[in-house]
Amino acid sequence: MTTLQTEVLVVGGGATGAGIAWDAALRGYDVILVDRADLAEGTSGRFHGLLHSGGRYVVKDPVAARECIAENEIVRRVAAGTVEDTGGLFVTTPDDDPEYADRFLDGCRETGVPAEEIDVAQALRDEPRLNPGIRRAIRVPDASIDVWQLVWALANGAAARGARILPYHRVVALRREGDAVTGADLRDERTGEDVRIEAGFTINASGAWAHQIAEMAGIEGVSVVPGKGIMIAMNHRLVNTVVNRCTMPADGDILVPIRTVSVIGTTDIRSAHPDDLPVTQEEVDAMLDDGDRLVPGLRESRALRVWAGVRPLFDDKKAGEGGSTRDVSRGTALLDHLERDGVHRFITITGGKLTTYRLMAEEAVDAMVEQLGHDRPCTTSTTPLPGSEDGEHMTPGARLRRRERHLLTEQLICECELIEKSTLEETMRARGTHNLDDIRRNLRLGMGPCQGGFCIPRAVGILHAMHRMDVEEANRSLRTFLEERWKGLWPILHGDQLRQARLDDWIFQGLLDVEHLPGDARRDVAAAVHTGVRPGSAEDGDLQPTPAPGSAHDSTAGPS
Amino acid sequence: MRVDVVVVGAGTAGLVAAVRAAQSGRKVLVLAKGAGATHLAPLTIDVLGYAPERVESPARELAPFIAAHPEHPYARTGEAAIAEALDWFRGVMGDAYPYTGGLERNMLLPSAIGAPRPSALVPVTMAEGDLRRDEPMCLVGLRPLKDFHAALAADNITRLGVQARAVELDLDVDRADVNALGLARAFDRPEVRALVAAQLALRLRAGERVGFPAVLGLRHAPTVWRELQERLGRPVFEIPTVPPSVPGLRVDAILLGALRAAGGRIIIGSEVVGAAPDADGVTVRARAAGRDVEHRADWLVLATGGFAEGSITLGSDWRARETVLDLPLAHVPAPGEPRFAPGLFDEHPMSRVGVAVDDGLRPVGPDGRRVHERVLVAGASIGGAVPWKEHSGEGISVTTGHHAAGQLAGVAPSVGVAA
Numbered sequence: 001m002t003t004l005q006t007e008v009l010v011v012g013g014g015a016t017g018a019g020i021a022w023d024a025a026l027r028g029y030d031v032i033l034v035d036r037a038d039l040a041e042g043t044s045g046r047f048h049g050l051l052h053s054g055g056r057y058v059v060k061d062p063v064a065a066r067e068c069i070a071e072n073e074i075v076r077r078v079a080a081g082t083v084e085d086t087g088g089l090f091v092t093t094p095d096d097d098p099e100y101a102d103r104f105l106d107g108c109r110e111t112g113v114p115a116e117e118i119d120v121a122q123a124l125r126d127e128p129r130l131n132p133g134i135r136r137a138i139r140v141p142d143a144s145i146d147v148w149q150l151v152w153a154l155a156n157g158a159a160a161r162g163a164r165i166l167p168y169h170r171v172v173a174l175r176r177e178g179d180a181v182t183g184a185d186l187r188d189e190r191t192g193e194d195v196r197i198e199a200g201f202t203i204n205a206s207g208a209w210a211h212q213i214a215e216m217a218g219i220e221g222v223s224v225v226p227g228k229g230i231m232i233a234m235n236h237r238l239v240n241t242v243v244n245r246c247t248m249p250a251d252g253d254i255l256v257p258i259r260t261v262s263v264i265g266t267t268d269i270r271s272a273h274p275d276d277l278p279v280t281q282e283e284v285d286a287m288l289d290d291g292d293r294l295v296p297g298l299r300e301s302r303a304l305r306v307w308a309g310v311r312p313l314f315d316d317k318k319a320g321e322g323g324s325t326r327d328v329s330r331g332t333a334l335l336d337h338l339e340r341d342g343v344h345r346f347i348t349i350t351g352g353k354l355t356t357y358r359l360m361a362e363e364a365v366d367a368m369v370e371q372l373g374h375d376r377p378c379t380t381s382t383t384p385l386p387g388s389e390d391g392e393h394m395t396p397g398a399r400l401r402r403r404e405r406h407l408l409t410e411q412l413i414c415e416c417e418l419i420e421k422s423t424l425e426e427t428m429r430a431r432g433t434h435n436l437d438d439i440r441r442n443l444r445l446g447m448g449p450c451q452g453g454f455c456i457p458r459a460v461g462i463l464h465a466m467h468r469m470d471v472e473e474a475n476r477s478l479r480t481f482l483e484e485r486w487k488g489l490w491p492i493l494h495g496d497q498l499r500q501a502r503l504d505d506w507i508f509q510g511l512l513d514v515e516h517l518p519g520d521a522r523r524d525v526a527a528a529v530h531t532g533v534r535p536g537s538a539e540d541g542d543l544q545p546t547p548a549p550g551s552a553h554d555s556t557a558g559p560s
Numbered sequence: 561m562r563v564d565v566v567v568v569g570a571g572t573a574g575l576v577a578a579v580r581a582a583q584s585g586r587k588v589l590v591l592a593k594g595a596g597a598t599h600l601a602p603l604t605i606d607v608l609g610y611a612p613e614r615v616e617s618p619a620r621e622l623a624p625f626i627a628a629h630p631e632h633p634y635a636r637t638g639e640a641a642i643a644e645a646l647d648w649f650r651g652v653m654g655d656a657y658p659y660t661g662g663l664e665r666n667m668l669l670p671s672a673i674g675a676p677r678p679s680a681l682v683p684v685t686m687a688e689g690d691l692r693r694d695e696p697m698c699l700v701g702l703r704p705l706k707d708f709h710a711a712l713a714a715d716n717i718t719r720l721g722v723q724a725r726a727v728e729l730d731l732d733v734d735r736a737d738v739n740a741l742g743l744a745r746a747f748d749r750p751e752v753r754a755l756v757a758a759q760l761a762l763r764l765r766a767g768e769r770v771g772f773p774a775v776l777g778l779r780h781a782p783t784v785w786r787e788l789q790e791r792l793g794r795p796v797f798e799i800p801t802v803p804p805s806v807p808g809l810r811v812d813a814i815l816l817g818a819l820r821a822a823g824g825r826i827i828i829g830s831e832v833v834g835a836a837p838d839a840d841g842v843t844v845r846a847r848a849a850g851r852d853v854e855h856r857a858d859w860l861v862l863a864t865g866g867f868a869e870g871s872i873t874l875g876s877d878w879r880a881r882e883t884v885l886d887l888p889l890a891h892v893p894a895p896g897e898p899r900f901a902p903g904l905f906d907e908h909p910m911s912r913v914g915v916a917v918d919d920g921l922r923p924v925g926p927d928g929r930r931v932h933e934r935v936l937v938a939g940a941s942i943g944g945a946v947p948w949k950e951h952s953g954e955g956i957s958v959t960t961g962h963h964a965a966g967q968l969a970g971v972a973p974s975v976g977v978a979a
Contacts, residue, residue, distance in 0.1 A: 281878075281899070288876060299876040408735040411706050421706070454707075454802060457673060461709030471715035478673075483904045490900035490908075494874045498910075502868035503600070507802050510948035511602055513675035515905050516614075518719040 001194040004164070006032040008368070009183060009199035011171055011213050013037075014044035015147060015354050017205035018154035019361030019380070021163050026383055027365065027376040031163035032197055033155065034186060036170035038438050040151040042274075043207050044354060045441060046309030047147065048231050048265040049258035050242055051075060052355040053088055053140040055115065056249055058107030059100075064331065064353075065111040071356050072141060074381045078358075081388040082149040084395065086257055088142020088242035089123060090115075093293050094133040096247045101136040104246055108140070115140050127239050129295045142242035144258040146394065147354060148441045153385040160386065167438075169195060174202065174216040174346075181217050181337075181346035201345045201368050208274035208312040210350040219341050224350055226274040227311035229266035230283050232492060235302040235449045237396070238262045238295050245294060252290020259396065260417065260448060261304060264291040268311070277308035284491045302496045304449060305488035314351040332356065334363050338371060345371070413462070414455035416448020424462060434468040436460070436481045446481070449497075451489060453504040456481055457512060475517045482508060563589040563825075565968060566844050566857040568832045568884060569871070571596030572603075572954060573939025574863030575815035576645075576961030579652060581861075581968055582822035589855060590819065590826035591846045596812070597869055597940075602774070602800030603807040604686060605649065605958055607642060607663060608634075609678035609951025618642075618680050619663040631890070631912075631944035633956045636919050637963045642955065645962035646681050656814050657781060658684045668692050672708050672773065672801050674716025674724075678951055683807055685776060685785040688769050689797035696723035698764055699771040699799070703730050704738040707801045708773035724771075727763050729756060743775035744806040747784050757791035764792065774798035774806050781810050832884050835860060837932040859934055861964050862887070862923075866914055866940040874899075880913050882941070887923045888931060890916035890943045907946070914943020921964050938964040 008024045010017045013035030021033040035041070054068030076083050092098050101117070108115035116139045123137035124130055155165045168189040175183045175198075183199040204213045207224075214222040237257040245253035251267045264287060271277060284306055291298035314333035332352035337343040349364040362378045369376050384391070399418040403410075411421040427442050428434060436459060439445050445459060446452030456478065464474045493501055508514045567578040570592035582588040607618045608625060615621045622642065626635045634642065643663055650659045659681050661667055666678035668691040676691050689697070697717060701710030710726035717724035733746060746752045764770065770788075776798055777784030789796045800807055819826060830848040842860040845852050864871035864884055872889065874880050878899065880892045891912040893899055900908045915923050915937045922930040923937055938960040940947065947953035 281896075411704075411737045413706065457709065457802070458706050461673070461706075461712050464709070464712040464715070471712060471719060474712055475716070486904035487902065490902065493900060493910075494876050494878065496870075498867055498874050499870050502866070505948045506600070506868060506953070509905075510606075510951065510953060511677075511800060511802060512671045512673050513677050513951075514673070515675075515949070516610075517673065517675045518716055 001196055003196040003198065004032060005198045006030050006164070007200045008032070009034065009197050009202045011184065011202065011204050012206035012209070013039040013151070013155070013165075013167060014042055014205065014207055015040065015151055015154070015357035016207065016349060016352065016360050016364075017203075018151045018158070019357045020203055020205055020349075020364050021158040021165070022154040022385070023358075023361040023365045023378060023380045024368070025158040025161040025163045026379050027369070031158055032166060032199070033158065033163060034166045034169040034171065034184070034197070036168070036189065038167045038435070038441060039155055039165070040148050040441060042209075043309050043311065044147050044151055046231070046307050047354055048254060048256045048263040049144045049147065050254060050256045050355075051083060051143040051145040052353065053142045054111060054113040055088065055090055055104070055108065055138075055140040055142065056244060056254075058111050058113055059103050060248060062107065062111045065107065065113055067359060068353075068355050069111065069113045069141075071359050072143070074358060075145070075355070076143065076393075077391065078380065078383060079145070079150055079153065079385050079388050080391045080393050081385070082146045082153060083393050084144045084258070085393045086142065086144050086241050088140045088244060089127065090138045090140060090244045090246040091123065091130060091134040091294070092136040092246045093131050094135070095293055096245060098135050100248070101138060101246050104138065113140060127241055127243065129238050129297070130243065131294060131296055136246065138246065142244070144242060144256050145354070146259065149387070149394075150385075152442065153387050157386045166195075171213060171216065174213065176217060176343075179342055180344035201372065203364055203368060204346065204348040205350075205364065207350055208310045210312060210348050214335075214337075214348055217337070217343060217346055219337055219343060222335065222348060223315045225313040225315050226271040227313045228269045228271040228277050228308050229311060230279050230287060230306055230308045231263050231265035232284065232287055232291070232306045233261045233263050233304040234298065235261060235304045235497070238298060238301060243294050252287045253294075255291060255294050259444060264298065266309075270313075271310065274310045277310060279306050279308050279491045281491055300495065302449070303492040303494070304447075304451065304497060305485075306492045307488050312350045332360055332363075334360075334367055336367055336371070347371075413458045414443075414445055414448065416450055416455070417444040419443050419445055419455070421462065424459060425466065428463065428466065428468060434463050434473070434477070436477055437484065446485065450500060451485055451504065452481065453500065453507055478514055479517070482514065561589065561853070562856045563587045564857060565589070565859045565861060566591060566842065566855055567861040567863060568592070568835075568844075569596060569863035569865060569869075569939065570598075570826060570828060571863060571865055571869070571939060571957065572598045572601070572811070572815075573957035573961035574861065575812070575819065576649065576958055577861045577863060577938050577965045578824050578826070579815055579818045579822060580648065580962055580965035582819055582824035584965070584968075586968060588819070588822075588824035589857070590824065591830045591832050591844065591855070592826065592828050593831040595828060597865055598808045598812040598815075600803040600805055601808045601954060602805055603683070603811045603954060604669060604677070604679040604800065605646060605659070605681035605954045606678065606951040607646070607680040607955035609666060610949060612949075614678055615666055617663075617665055622663070629944070631916070633917075633942045633945055633960055634952075635944075636917055636921065636942070637959050638919075641963045641966075642959045645959040648962055649958050650681065652818050653811070653814055655782065657810050660684050660687050670713055670717050670771065670799055672713060672799055674713035674720070676720060680955065683798070685781055685798045686774070686800070686807075687797065688795035689771055689799060691717065691720055691722050694722055695795070696765070696768050697725075697771050698768045699724060699726045700760065701726055701728040702743060702773065702775070703728055704733050704736060705740060705743055705773055705775065705801070706737065707740065708799065713799070727760070729759050731756070739804060740773060740775045740801050740806050741778070741804045741809065743773075744778040744809075747775055747777045748780050750787075753784060753787055753791070757788060760792060764794070769795040769797065771797050771799050774800045778806060778809060779813075835885050837885070837934050839933065842934050859936065859968055861936045861938055862915075862941055863938040863961060863964075864941055869940065871941060872913065874910070882915055885923075885932070885935065887915045887937070888925045889913055890926075911946045911949075912944050914945075915941050916944070917942055920967050921960060936964040936967055
């Protein structure tokens with residue numbers, strides 16, 4: 001077993017946890033960040049990509065609105081390279097009460113969210129796909145943000161200051177000595193190795209899983225209810241501006257252009273468990289109908305995939321008992337377990353939204369600093385992240401520009417997302433990963449219209465050729481990728497995306513025959529064609545009889 | 561324009577039907593929205609590869625398969641029609657692109673990642689890759705081609721019991737990225753083949769057969785293949801890659817040549833936007849260059865394909881539709897019922913959706929009665945099969961295309977034709 005020592009252990013590699021790692025590293029702490037899976041693989045990686053202006057909350061939750069606009073302005077600066085400055089619109093559709101827009105504008109004034117009502121005709125010129133029946137349109141500074149770029153910029157920034165980033169390390173136990181938490185026992189999910197971390201302070205940033213981690217410290221009553229939200233990516237940018245319905249927040253009322261796609265979302269359904277988020281055909285139907293109100297014809301547009309994310313909805317059993325919970329604002333919960341439970345050197349931060357990840361990190365690290373009696377102020381609101389030093393926002397055409405420079409000299413591995421072979425190889429090396437899903441999150445590999453139909457076999461071939469994976473792992477990883485991808489495809493399959501899926505069936509099953517690759521034991525029996533490698537099995541007789549020795553060399557006397 | 565037969569669709573099924581009808585003296589017009597799916601397919605004639613265990617001998621296993629799948633296209637044509645169609649196809653390909661094999665034994669050809677593909681009738685340029693033989697293999701990767709994974713394929717083939725290894729060749733083609741078609745055109749040039757053979761000669765080991773991605777020539781494939789065998793002094797074989805498919809393009813060119821030689825016509829870029837069948841024939845409206853043209857034919861052969869070709873669609877209202885004639889579709893799950901299973905490799909309710917036909921390949925309604933006497937259906941438009949899983953795609957296309965034309969041949973020419 002490996003034992004590591006650190007000052008701060010952060011559990012949970014979403015935006016909040018990575019933000020905490022960055023914040024704490026900037027304040028000079030030695031940090032280890034762990035996640036049971038890849039970074040931004042949970043809630044953070046499953047949202048719509050909206051950097052809120054706060055407009056969505058100006059009527060319902062003015063505190064949240066103020067936080068959002070303040071953070072929006074900060075994130076645009078410090079994480080500029082992960083933000084696309086799309087701007088946002090709130091529009092009153094024919095189904096909405098036009099007077100809500102007045103309350104909305106009042107709310108914007110009160111909370112400081114910049115808002116400007118524009119002519120409907122102007123809005124329709126800017127966004128021609130918008131419902132022509134809209135009655136009012138208000139411009140706000142919404143933006144879209146590439147969450148994987150953001151979380152990795154946070155992690156890499158922290159790592160550059162000495163932090164150790166450990167994805168695929170699952171916490172199996174928190175270590176308690178007396179009334180203090182002193183670290184955690186982990187399992188490396190990739191190697192099976194046990195890792196012990198001795199930590200001076202532990203921050204639980206595991207979001208919808210926060211109660212599970214808190215319970216490991218013997219702390220009860222941290223109640224986080226998983227709120228499932230589904231989102232559907234449409235295969236191109238139906239709009240270039242974030243479009244919101246100008247109503248009280250509800251289902252299916254946000255359409256976000258992000259990178260090459262646009263995402264319609266979302267829903268809010270309380271779920272029993274954060275790891276069990278099935279999507280039904282009915283939910284997809286309802287979401288497409290909702291999207292159609294914003295952009296008529298969205299229902300018939302090509303949907304790429306659907307996914308569900310889980311919000312951590314905090315519902316503390318000890319709330320209201322006074323002093324034990326610092327309800328920073330709506331949704332965000334910072335639990336100082338010393339105050340709340342008498343447990344030292346352990347805090348939990350959960351709830352919140354991606355837009356306020358930085359503020360949550362600041363508050364969490366402030367609480368730690370206070371408990372430790374240090375004086376180290378937060379600098380994340382003024383320190384740019386790696387890749388954002390020049391303050392330039394990302395633009396949808398950036399990859400195309402790069403591609404045009406390398407047209408004759410570089411192989412293109414993914415035509416949909418314009419990923420070149422050298423970029424793929426560099427990413428694999430830099431991340432030290434050979435997991436296709438990790439690479440997908442870093443590069444958007446397989447996220448375009450063909451959903452991996454062409455690029456995924458290429459990526460597997462390259463990984464194998466780079467000796468990053470042996471043949472068994474290559475086969476397994478190809479099959480796993482396809483099976484995982486299918487989960488997000490089948491509920492939305494219709495029209496052109498069904499056509500694409502059928503072409504992919506032909507490629508993967510008809511042509512490459514992924515289904516019958518030698519891979520796992522069950523398939524090996526069916527796939528083995530030659531006497532030399534036939535696995536001994538009682539079932540052999542049910543399959544193909546083995547040719548007699550000698551006859552196997554005779555092409556006319558194959559297995560009979 | 562007045563013709564005997566309008567074939568809608570220029571994929572394998574449509575061109576097979578058109579060539580056979582034209583060769584039997586019919587005046588044939590092929591109307592197609594675009595180049596057919598032949599351009600995408602490996603054009604190994606897979607008749608039945610999995611049922612669901614791997615099929616060793618289609619000749620032996622087709623009868624029980626048909627009995628177990630009474631709605632399958634093969635159940636409509638009958639087993640004998642499959643053998644006839646394969647013989648005919650082989651004859652049309654002739655020396656231009658010779659095929660070998662048959663229904664007696666499936667060959668096992670390696671895929672581009674090294675899985676074994678069972679296939680009945682295959683181009684001679686691929687046949688030496690048969691995994692039932694145990695001579696070792698050397699697979700040749702060509703650096704500009706990103707869709708052939710020589711090392712991965714070799715490792716998988718080795719796991720299947722045939723020793724295989726990979727070598728990679730640089731091929732100077734002035735750019736980093738060339739698809740299979742570009743490379744095939746390069747191999748049509750003798751100097752490129754000479755260079756490849758020279759580069760390879762010293763890297764091969766005794767007794768090895770040599771596998772290339774299927775790029776060994778577009779117009780002169782048999783010559784290229786034979787020449788490489790001679791130069792290397794050993795068996796050479798091709799392995800099909802993802803689209804564009806060079807073997808598919810070869811077959812497409814031969815079928816088009818045969819169609820023209822038999823007096824048939826084809827208009828690519830002519831989308832059929834309406835067809836009105838009546839008792840004596842069919843009036844077809846086709847849109848080309850923004851203009852609608854009407855054609856009148858005694859017969860219409862619908863060979864437009866299935867979902868992959870966009871000819872059967874599933875709307876966002878979750879209703880499935882055949883797009884040319886709005887023919888009734890079979891195997892459609894009821895509204896609200898599951899359309900797909902959550903596991904990719906599971907049997908999906910939508911997989912078998914297609915036009916239901918009778919033994920004469922006429923479309924039928926839910927009651928089993930013909931909806932149009934003068935319309936025949938061929939290829940992937942016909943429901944009841946899961947060809948990418950069964951490995952039966954080209955088999956169904958060749959058989960039903962051939963069989964559809966045979967239905968016409970069996971009918972006396974109508975008076976209208978003579979007039």
